[in-house]
Amino acid sequence: MNTKQLASELRSIAEEIAQSVGQEMHERRSQGFSWETKSTATDVVTEIDTWSEEVIVGKLTSMRPSDGLLGEEGTNTEGTSGVRWVIDPIDGTTNFLYGLPGYSVSIGAEIEGSPIAGAVFDPIRSELFSASVGSGATRNDTPIEVSGKSELSSALVATGFGYDPERRKQQAETLRTVLPAVRDIRRFGGAALDLCSVACGRVDAYFELGIQPWDACAGSIIASEAGALVSIGHMSIVASPAIADPLTALLEAAGY
Numbered sequence: 001m002n003t004k005q006l007a008s009e010l011r012s013i014a015e016e017i018a019q020s021v022g023q024e025m026h027e028r029r030s031q032g033f034s035w036e037t038k039s040t041a042t043d044v045v046t047e048i049d050t051w052s053e054e055v056i057v058g059k060l061t062s063m064r065p066s067d068g069l070l071g072e073e074g075t076n077t078e079g080t081s082g083v084r085w086v087i088d089p090i091d092g093t094t095n096f097l098y099g100l101p102g103y104s105v106s107i108g109a110e111i112e113g114s115p116i117a118g119a120v121f122d123p124i125r126s127e128l129f130s131a132s133v134g135s136g137a138t139r140n141d142t143p144i145e146v147s148g149k150s151e152l153s154s155a156l157v158a159t160g161f162g163y164d165p166e167r168r169k170q171q172a173e174t175l176r177t178v179l180p181a182v183r184d185i186r187r188f189g190g191a192a193l194d195l196c197s198v199a200c201g202r203v204d205a206y207f208e209l210g211i212q213p214w215d216a217c218a219g220s221i222i223a224s225e226a227g228a229l230v231s232i233g234h235m236s237i238v239a240s241p242a243i244a245d246p247l248t249a250l251l252e253a254a255g256y
């Protein structure tokens with residue numbers, strides 16, 4: 001089986017699990033849940049994050065027992081197949097806690113650190129985003145593409161903030177450079193859906209300092225298959241192609 005065929009199979013698995021777990025997660029929310037904080041006093045994990053990761057890992061392990069697994073809530077196992085699943089059981093946990101839209105289940109698959117397939121399910125809008133390498137990106141089975149925006153000055157740009165106060169000071173400082181140079185900034189609350197929003201043209205670009213592998217894995221293949229330029233690293237930038245360079249230059253001017 002070649003990589004494109006393998007990626008297509010992994011995409012179907014990610015779609016099925018993200019959608020079923022996302023729907024049940026949403027139902028469980030209405031029944032109440034406990035939560036606690038983890039890395040800082042603002043970084044929340046709920047019992048439904050933990051439940052979601054357990055269910056996703058259980059399903060993946062039974063379907064693909066030789067694959068590796070990495071999940072935000074502690075899963076980290078080596079596989080033998082060369083495929084590793086990278087899971088955010090709830091991306092946008094703060095939104096989930098408050099009952100705001102913008103949270104999702106994110107399941108990506110990578111080979112040697114490169115995402116090749118993934119699915120992100122938004123239970124509030126009933127939207128399933130997915131992609132696999134070489135086969136394009138879809139929302140609820142309809143192909144999607146980036147906005148094609150050509151001017152940074154009229155670009156709507158999403159970003160996010162981490163949980164560490166020192167990092168937040170840097171992020172606030174960066175906004176002083178970016179905000180006057182773009183149409184506006186959006187902070188929706190979930191990086192996975194931010195990347196899907198670039199993919200379907202709801203925003204023109206996204207940047208964020210210091211995101212984690214589980215925030216980006218599925219969303220980055222969805223965005224790149226939709227035509228975005230994707231750079232995930234210390235400063236991640238995902239943009240409709242013509243504004244990637246000017247946004248990168250602006251962020252470099254802000255010190256990155």
Ligand code: IPD
Nearest residue numbers: 091092093160161162189190191
């Ligand atoms: C967070 C969200 C948020 C982003 C943070 C992430 P979590 O993930 O994606 O939008 O700004 O950097 O940590 O904690 O909700 O899974």
Ligand code: CA
Nearest residue numbers: 072088090091
């Ligand atoms: Ca999470």
